Amino acid sequence: MQKILQQITFSKRLNLLFLSIFLFGAAISMNAVIFPTILNQNNVSAANIGIAFATDIFGGIIMSFFLHKLVKKIGMMKALALSSLGYAAATSLIYFYQNFFLWLTFAFFMGNCFFVYSITRQAWMNILLTSHRRAVALGIFSMIFSSGLALGPVIVKFSGAENYLSFLISSGITIISFLCLTSLKKSAYTKISEERIPLKEFFQKNPRCFLARFFLDFQSYLLLTFTVIFGKRIGLSYEQSGLLITVFMASAFFDVLIGFALKKISAYKMINIGFLGCIYCLLSIILYHQSYIILLITYFIFGIFIACIYVSVFKITNDDYEKHKLVAANSTFQLIGSSGSLCGSLIGGLLIDIFGIYGFPITLILSSVFYLTFLVTYEKK
Numbered sequence: 178m179q180k181i182l183q184q185i186t187f188s189k190r191l192n193l194l195f196l197s198i199f200l201f202g203a204a205i206s207m208n209a210v211i212f213p214t215i216l217n218q219n220n221v222s223a224a225n226i227g228i229a230f231a232t233d234i235f236g237g238i239i240m241s242f243f244l245h246k247l248v249k250k251i252g253m254m255k256a257l258a259l260s261s262l263g264y265a266a267a268t269s270l271i272y273f274y275q276n277f278f279l280w281l282t283f284a285f286f287m288g289n290c291f292f293v294y295s296i297t298r299q300a301w302m303n304i305l306l307t308s309h310r311r312a313v314a315l316g317i318f319s320m321i322f323s324s325g326l327a328l329g330p331v332i333v334k335f336s337g338a339e340n341y342l343s344f345l346i347s348s349g350i351t352i353i354s355f356l357c358l359t360s361l362k363k364s365a366y367t368k369i370s371e372e373r374i375p376l377k378e379f380f381q382k383n384p385r386c387f388l389a390r391f392f393l394d395f396q397s398y399l400l401l402t403f404t405v406i407f408g409k410r411i412g413l414s415y416e417q418s419g420l421l422i423t424v425f426m427a428s429a430f431f432d433v434l435i436g437f438a439l440k441k442i443s444a445y446k447m448i449n450i451g452f453l454g455c456i457y458c459l460l461s462i463i464l465y466h467q468s469y470i471i472l473l474i475t476y477f478i479f480g481i482f483i484a485c486i487y488v489s490v491f492k493i494t495n496d497d498y499e500k501h502k503l504v505a506a507n508s509t510f511q512l513i514g515s516s517g518s519l520c521g522s523l524i525g526g527l528l529i530d531i532f533g534i535y536g537f538p539i540t541l542i543l544s545s546v547f548y549l550t551f552l553v554t555y556e557k558k
Contacts, residue, residue: 236285
């Protein structure tokens with residue numbers, strides 16, 4: 178028991194980073210409910226909603242090419258301050274829907290801010306961690322972030338998916354998440370490499386990790402983007418649909434166990450277990466989507482299998498690179514995930530318009546099948 182407590186006890190700096198990540202997770206998941214709601218109310222099609230969220234991701238992809246230089250030039254704290262305030266301001270303004278193209282402009286800007294704010298803190302966290310504690314710490318990080326994501330839709334349940342108050346609450350939580358870090362100004366890491374790690378180099382170094390992250394974000398972002406639309410089309414309210422995201426994220430309490438399990442189980446084997454479990458859960462969604470209770474249970478279990486992939490790929494990446502390269506490595510790593518998210522949003526929206534409600538789980542299943550097909554081919558070679 179004492180050894181376990183030592184593994185999950187961290188410094189003040191890490192605890193404040195965890196708190197910041199938790200709060201921002203709540204803001205993100207609130208937006209995952211309220212943004213599609215506003216678009217749906219303004220008669221935006223599922224395919225165009227996918228484009229709107231893809232534009233957000235595209236903003237992050239563009240920023241990935243400049244993040245390491247930006248952080249090197251202005252420092253971690255200024256980068257965090259500017260990105261968090263920009264994200265909060267855009268959230269409070271995007272409610273006032275004027276036209277689809279203006280929404281895309283806001284989405285692109287928010288994608289830039291999200292990328293800077295998220296990746297800088299993740300890199301900072303991994304810089305502070307020693308390698309022998311990284312698996313457990315990443316499990317805790319995943320649990321805390323997912324707990325924040327689980328909280329967001331619960332807040333929307335009370336504040337209302339169509340209410341401007343929800344947008345203001347999300348903005349306020351984002352600002353508070355930055356204020357948690359202001360006392361750490363003097364401890365910000367300054368030895369940042371200006372060298373960027375190209376996608377090709379990352380893939381050549383570890384193709385399994387590359388594709389696992391791509392399809393992880395393909396599934397996760399597709400689920401966050403279209404769960405509300407999927408729920409509405411099978412007869413649920415916006416708020417009930419949002420709670421599906423909550424139970425998906427509530428499985429985060431297993432993330433710490435996954436972190437401990439990675440001390441004995443290969444991270445690559447854990448990734449394979451995760452993708453196989455995802456297929457099982459998605460088949461259950463197709464067969465039993467008419468039962469809200471079964472949907473809640475399935476989303477919860479699905480979250481556990483996603484966590485198996487999430488914690489494992491982060492551990493592999495942060496073990497592969499030295500500390501001064503972690504901002505660049507995490508930037509490229511997020512670029513891989515953003516590319517997966519972009520494809521998930523566009524393909525998912527298109528298939529939902531073509532196949533109706535079944536397009537949602539079918540797209541998710543295909544992503545797992547593609548990864549496992551690559552794995553079989555890779556293992557043979």
